[in-house]
Amino acid sequence: MLSFLVRRLLLAIPVLFGILLVTFALGRLIPGDPCTMALGEHFTPEACFQYRERTGLNDSILVQFARYLGGLASGDFGISLRTSQPVLGIVLLRLPMTVELTISAMLFATVVGVTLGVISATRHNSAADVLTMITANLGVSMPVFWLGLMLAYLFAIMLKGTPLWLAPSGRLTPGTSVTPLAVTFHLHNLSGIPLAVVTFASNLVVFNSLISGNWPILGDAVKHLILPSVAVGTIPMSIIARMTRSSLLDVLGLDYIRTARAKGLSQRVVIYHHALRNAMLPIITIVGLQLGTLLGGAVLTETVFGLPGVGTFLVASIFARDYSVVQAFTVIIALIFVTVNLVVDASYAYLDPRIRLQ
């Protein structure tokens, strides 16, 4: 197991380096001169030279790349040109929203997808099977942002006045907010990484309200997450349902299932203890592979539901030509993506000994 992990980590190094190189290049390939944009109307050739000297743009490209890497290692993602704030602060403020949305969408996709897949496979060729597969085919074909708009229309407008009403936008009901964890738990003398971690955790609204026992806020936060999560999770849900169905159908045809049935085990035990356990491996891979879809979908859905995550800020930054933010967000999301894929690979190897012995 250890040698598998080491090998997998070593393989990830060139990819990580590539990501850093690509995002660095992204920052340099931008059309337009950064100093013209930064100085605006104060532009003169001398001022521009000083600006380039001050920001290190006159150094060789290798020195600049090394400085970029050093900055990333110490958590320095640059300064947003639009808001003049350090990008790290924006990330700590906004990434939690995107993370919450991605995780809840992943939960929805996995729970509903596996359930539908099991129903479909155990009642092969029944009406339930056909209906599930039609749902899955439709689910995988709908644009995420459109589904979001339709859900908002259904739950916020058509169901207005009923108990099923859900707010179409925002993280919490206007006027409410969570207390930072540093205040709740009297953590006053934090700095550096611990401060960053506590700030990040504070902004995970569900987590924050859960551990500080703020139940009304927790309920409100979960309610606001439902529609966006369903929108983001529908494509992965459909793919997981199809995968579960085909994987379970494969396993159900095997001899050991017949043996289990011959022993007189109930259908429940055969499906959940014997079949699903082996069918889980391809399902886990698919769940891991869907993370990219989920992150992309989260960015889109945030703009539909007006959620204060990375996505809305990223799009606004692109229009404002605020490239340091675009660059930083891209590198952070790619790093998260690579890390999670590593974890998925490791768990896969843990579950299936054949993988790590290859």
Add this chain to the structure above:
Amino acid sequence: MKIDNALEIRALAEAPNSVWRNALRHLLKKRSAVVGLFMLGTLVMIAIFAPFIATYDPSRILDDAKRNTPPCIYLLGCPANQTEHYFGIDGNSRDFFSRVVFGSRLSLQIGFVAVTFAIVVGTFLGAVSGYGGGWWDNLIMRVMDVLLAFPSLLLAIAIVAVLGPGLINALIAISIVSIPQYARIVRASVLSVKELDFVTATRALGASPARILFNRILPNAMTPLIVQGTLGIATAILDAAALSFLGLGAQPPTPEWGLMLGEERNNVFNAPHLLFIPGIAIAITVLGFNLFGDGLRDALDPRLNR
């Protein structure tokens, strides 16, 4: 092997053709694939004959029309004193039906162009990688790994950020992010056949590497490329619609479905029909490609045909 009767001899003689004929037979047997094919056929017809189907110029602002008017169809009881607009009027006083009809052209073009470009580049890279081997192989495949290390839609957004918003740039971005999957398919096919006897025989006959590649090796990669390409068109259409929705793809007044949704998203309260229709159009198109692609995969998979 003893051949018993004339029928079998004929079957053997027809063997070279029968892969595709078999595939077509299996494809037509699958109900979902036929539905997909029918949907795509209809869409292509609508796209080709868009100028005849559309009732107005898609970008013409109708001076006498009221913005966000709901659909008016005489057959469904719309009073005769109103002008007929099948899908109503959009937020800029244009005939929405004509815009949706012309949108089919764009979406199909986007899908085909983006995927064709990705397949051509991906095939080239995959072939060089698999056939050349060694240093080239390593370099190309590591670059592909890096591209795959980004969530695809986010990488497309980042590329558009560099290139600037616009339909062509969005197309380029979507193509670039889908190159790795085709490169991987071609490389795998090349590796699986390049040491086989029929390739060695061709080489012994003095054929040039390019000839071996095009006549012997690439035909073996066709099946997975076609399947992946069909499903890839569905993804490309969705991604292009997403970029346009964000304002990074097609620019006004282009009648692009994603852009139409982006323009009308604030009309969800007073004119929801402007949001239903383009979304349904995108979903139908994508569903058509998905159903057809899934059917193709099953039909072309020799393991399933037996």
